[in-house]
Each structure stands twice: as C-alpha cells, then as structure tokens.
Amino acid sequence: MSAGTGRAGGAAGLVRRHRGAALLVLALVATAVLVTLLTPRTDEAVFSPESAAPSGGRAVARVLAEQGVRVDQARSFDAALGGLGAADDVTLLVTRPDLLSAQRWDRLAASGADLVLLRPDAGTLEALTGAVRATGEARTGVRDPGCDLPAARAAGPARAGGPTYAASDGATACYGGSYVQGPLREGPGTLTVVGQPSLLTNRWVAQDGNAALALWTLGAHRDLVWYLPDPLDTDSPTVPLTALLPPWLWPSVAVLALAGAVLLLWRGRRLGRLVSEPLPVLVRAAETVEGHGRLYASARAAGRAAQALREATLRRLRAWTGLDPRAGVPDVADQVAWVTGRPAPAVHELLAGADPRDDPALVRLALDLDALERDVRAGSGPTSAQAPPTHPSRTTRPEDTP
Template identity: 80%
Template sequence: MSAAPARTGGLSGLARRYRGGALLVLVLLATAVLVTLLTPRTEEAAFTPESANPAGGRALARVLADQGVRVEQARSLDAATRGVEGAAAQDVTLLVTQPDLLSAQRWSRLAATGADLVLLRPDERTLEALTGAVTPAGEASTAVRDPGCDVPAARAAGPARAGGRTYAASDGATSCYGGSYVRGSLRDGPGTLTVVGQPSLLTNRWAAQDGNAALGLWTLGAHRDLVWYLPDPGDTDSPTVPLSALVPPWLWPSVGVVGLAGVVLLLWRGRRLGRLVSEPLPVLVRAAETVEGHGRLYASARAADRAAQALREATLRRLRAWTGLDPQAGVPDVAEQVAWVTGRPAPAVRELLAGADPHDDPALVRLALDLDALERDVRAGATTPATTPATTPASNPTANPTANPATTGPAQARPTHPSRTPRPEDTP
C-alpha cells in the first residue's frame, strides 16, 4: 500500500528536478518552428529564376514576367518538354542553364519541339548534337565589348559584358561580342540556337550594368513563353546504380562486428566507472593573457610578417563568412566581393588583404587598424537590405528591332544600383 505514494513522490521529484531543462527544450523547439515559418522561401541555387543571390536570375525573371512573358521553371527533361509543348507553336524560348548534362538523344528530343534554344556555356559535344555551325574557340578575358554584329538583340543592347568561353561561327551563324554570343540555326529543328559564353551578364549582380539587361531581355523575352530549364545531375542517361552494388560484400558484416564490439566495450567500461565528480583545473589561463603572450613572442622575434599573416588570415576567414563566399575562396574573389559590398576599389582591397608585409611595428599597427576598418565596412554593408534592380523594357522586344536603342525597346533597361553610382572599378 505504501509503494504507490513513494513512486508518485519519485516522479514528482524528477519532474521538479528536470523542469528547467524541459522548459528550455520547449523554448528551443518553438523558436525553431517560428524561424522556419518566418524565413522567406527563396531559391538559393545559382542562376535560378527565384534566387535573389548575386549569382541568381530573379531580377531578370521578374522583369520578364512584368512585361508579359510567362516564365516556367523546369527541373527535369519531361517537365521542360511539357512546358514547351504546352506553349503556342514556335512561340517559346527554352533556356538551358547546364547543357553539358544532357546527351545527344535528349537534345534531339528538345530540338524537335520547335522551341528557340538558349544555351549557357555549352561544350563541343552538345554543339555537335545540335548544329555544325558553332564550335568552341577557347577562353577570353571578361570585359565590356561592343556587339560587332548585326543581330537585333546585340544591336539594341550595345556594349555589354563579354568574355568567358568563346565560339566560332560558320554556315550562316553570326558571332557577336568577340565570340561570346553566337546566333545560329538548329540542324534538326525549325528553331534558332543562341549560345551565351558569358552567363554572368544575366545574373542579379551584373544585369543592371551596361547593356546586360537589354541583351538578356531581348534574348529570353523574344517569345510569349520562357521555359527556364535547370538540368539536374540525376536527369541524365546514366543507369541508376543501387547502393549495394557500390560497396564490397564484406562491408556490412564488418560493420556488425565493429558495432557489437563497441557495445561490449561500453558495457565493460560503464560498469567499472563510478560517479562523475568535478575536479579543479591545475592552471587557469585567461584569454587576454594568451593573446598578450603571443604578441610578446612575435615582438621578441621581430616577426612582423608572421603577425601580419595571422591578422590577414583571420580577416579573410571572417570576410568569406560575411559575404557568403566559399571557405576556400581566393583573395581576388574575396576582394571583388568586398569591393562590391563596400564600394571600395577592388585593387585597394586586394592590396590590403595580400599586399607587402609590414617592415616594423608601426606599419603592423596601421595594417591592423586598416583591416579592422575594412571589417566594419563589410559588416555594415552586409546588414544593409538590398533592392532588386527594376527595368522597364518594351512588352514585345522583337516588335521593332531597328528602332533607336536610346528611345525604345529593351535598350532602356539599363538601371543602376539603387544604393550608389557605378564606378569604373565595378567592371572588371
């Protein structure tokens, strides 16, 4: 009769003992749910029509939609084919962002739909499957170049960002911007083929500069419907291989033996150990003393170069995280991104991050102060909300291809960044 009250008292005691931890877990779960519900659902992948990142294509897709172009995103070959077949006959543009993932058989299927194809940086194998008039010619440095051709889209856009992969044109194809923009016809279909060797001109970062927006709108908005096809690595002709075929036959028995040995080890050592007790540390060194000790060692060794290298590496690590770059990004990429965020000249940022080592302690102090000021500017620029550039091209960019670019058509779509005036160093 007395066992039940004792058990009840034990449960209530456990509840009182762990109620603080349980409350903390509930608060964390509620916070995670709220963050998930309130986070804007935007696509983070590169060059997708819903991505607001500098490498995304949201700005161009929004402007096309405002001008009456129906933009449909496709993630598979079947979805892209359905999107093309659901549009009006020969009144659809098919943009393929990674054409190298598709085989010749799949290109024949897409060419037979009658859509106008726009390919970003295709390789030789892809071009051989579609046409014999366009072949890769090499690589060129990125720069703003004049069209140098009579294609309506290039003539209306004027100077634009060019370079990257270049192509040679023959048999009726037309080469523009030094070979980075080529217009031709398909071998087995009624549509046209447009090859863009410099896809960055269509991204959010560069669309508002020079004639990039006009060139992108004329290229992708020539028809009423645009199918934005992002091939997936799984959307290929390679057969699906099961996981069991990739591992040796002895792997799973080995995993079972190792797991059983781990369980036996836990049981053995768990029975031998007693209660956990706290033990004071023999030495407690404060972080400030550690930093001061390192500084004295550098000073006694007159290693201003090593100290500067440590400061620059720490700054680069933080700048990569704040600007969203890869942890292994090089100094030129970090300098270009920081210059774009802060408005500083890119060469000056590059000199600060990877310039000459200081020759004495006053120069080392100046370098530390300059790096600290640069980090403050990047933090301030990274927390400032960005605004998507807006352009207002004509609703039908192919209606009057010979009109004056200064007064009509997509040539008006050259807005600048809303937060600052473009500088010469913004264009590499």
C-alpha cells in the same frame, strides 16, 4: 472560498508544478519561429529564376514576367519537355547544357522551340548544329556588339568574355564570339549561345547593356522555360554495382581464399594434452599467503578472506577428528563440540556464521578459529605424524607440541 477562486488557484498551482515543461515548450516554439523567419524564402541555386543571390537570375525573371512573359522553371528533363509541348511560342533556356545527352538534345530540338544555351561545350554544339563551334577563351570585359543582330544592336556594349565560339553557315557571332546565334541542324528553331552567362545574374544584369541583351534573348517569345538540369536526372540505365567491378576481381578473391585455406592447413596445430613445465622462479608459501592477504585488504574483501580462513579450518578439523573430507559443517560442528566440550551451535556459528563487517571483526574471527583448532588438537591428542602442517603465518607455541 468561491468556485472561481478555487479554479484560479488550481490553475496557478498547475502552472507552478509544470513551469519547467512550459518554459521548454516556449523555447522550442520561439526557436522554430526564429528559424522560419531567418530562413531565406528564395532558391539558392546558380542561375535560378527564384534566387535572389548575386549568382541567381531572379531580377531578369521578374522583369520578364512584368513584360508579359510567362516564366516556367523546370528541374527535370520531363518537366522541361512538358513545358515545351504545352506552348506554341516558347524559348528554352538551359543553364547546364553539358549534363544532357545527344538523345535528349534531339528531342528538344524537334520541339520547335528556340534554344538558349549557357557555356555549351563542343559535344553539345555538335549534337545541335554544325554552324557554331567552340574556339577558346577570352578575357572578361565590356565589349561592343560587332554584329547586326537585333538583340545586340538594342543592348550596345555588354559584358562578354569567357568561352568563345565561331559562326558559319548562316550563324552570326557578336561580342568577340561570346554571343552567337544560328540555326539548328534539326527543327525550325534557332540556337543562341551565351559564353558569358554572368550577364543574366542579379549582380551584373543592371550594368551596361546586360539587361537589354538578356531581355531580348529570353523574351523573344510569350513563354520561357527556364531549365536547371540536375546531374542525377539522367537517361542512362541503372547499372548494378557488380557491373562496375573489374573482371579479374572474383578470380583473385577465389585464389586468395584458396591460399588462405592452404595456409591454415599448413600452420594449424591440434592442441595436445596438458604438460607440466618448471616455473621460472620459486615463490615461498609465506609470500603467497602475504600477497593474498594484501590483495584482500586492498579490495576490502573481509568476507572473502573469512571464507578462506573457515575453509582451511574445516579441512584441518576434518582430518584431526577423523571425518570424511566431504563432511558437512553440521557434522564437523557436532564432532568438534564432542571433542572440545564447546556448545555445537557456537561451533557452527564460528565455522559458518555471518561474514565479518570490517577488519577488526576479521581479526577476531581468525583468533577464534585459531583457538578452536588448539582446543581440538589438545582434545584429540594427535601425534606429530598425524597432525597436518600448521598455518605458515602462525608461530608454533610450546603448548601446541604434544
């Protein structure tokens, strides 16, 4: 056989031996590729310029980019502020104005950028301008501009409704108050309020004049910072958890601990000496023996039962032969062999041999121990007063009587 054939056979054998592992690796690789292919490659956040979902703003962002507007997405306040500082001609779109504090609005307004806010609340408007205030809600629908703003005239009828705003002191309201533009209180920029932000989304931007209104509003400058505020990105100082606890908590814990200690001292009792109490019922010894036997039988504890039989036999043999109650098995075997004439090794095997393997062997052991006891009693000749009580499960025979 050639070397090439041997190598091919070895490789085939290796593949056969590790076929299971190879199939597992291939399955994992296929799963990873499938998950990668099925995972969407765009952002799923609402109003995100990278989201192709119906609630995203990818369509507007792509059209703005084709028109020469550089769209920069910001997920944090520092990123948004940095984007404003790096550009001179910039528009800032804030999708969640209610998440920003008054201090942050002051810094954004001082940057000189034009601000576009989606559904701002009364607190945000109060921090930025005195010319626009929230008034209420309107039914969503397509409305005419009703104003002379260039963006509104270019768009014509567009989607409006939702929160409405009133304009004063140089501000202009369009689309029934859903679109308002006015000056900022601080800074040279302008403020545009969009009460119906769905006109920027992929779902509605292509209908009516929504696209024109969105492009005029967001594409007025060369750079657009698209800011998606994060609820976790806050300028509030970190507060420890202990500061959130009510002031009465720790005094209450101290009072409860003191009350618990007093209760322990009041109800606690020192354990005294053991005392005997009468049993509620009397159980005959024979029933106890039979119960133990049934338990041994159900547990298949032939060895444990044999140990109990041998210990009882040893206790009686020590008494009959006059040995010390603590005498060992070899001494008992020698004494029993001298009394009965049996070989000492055989007696020792009977008293401390291997455990029986099954119930028939256990029965034979019990019979042999019984016979050994009869021989010892017959050889030692004890009187009835000296003889200990016989086993409750054994019937007294005539030859057992001295």
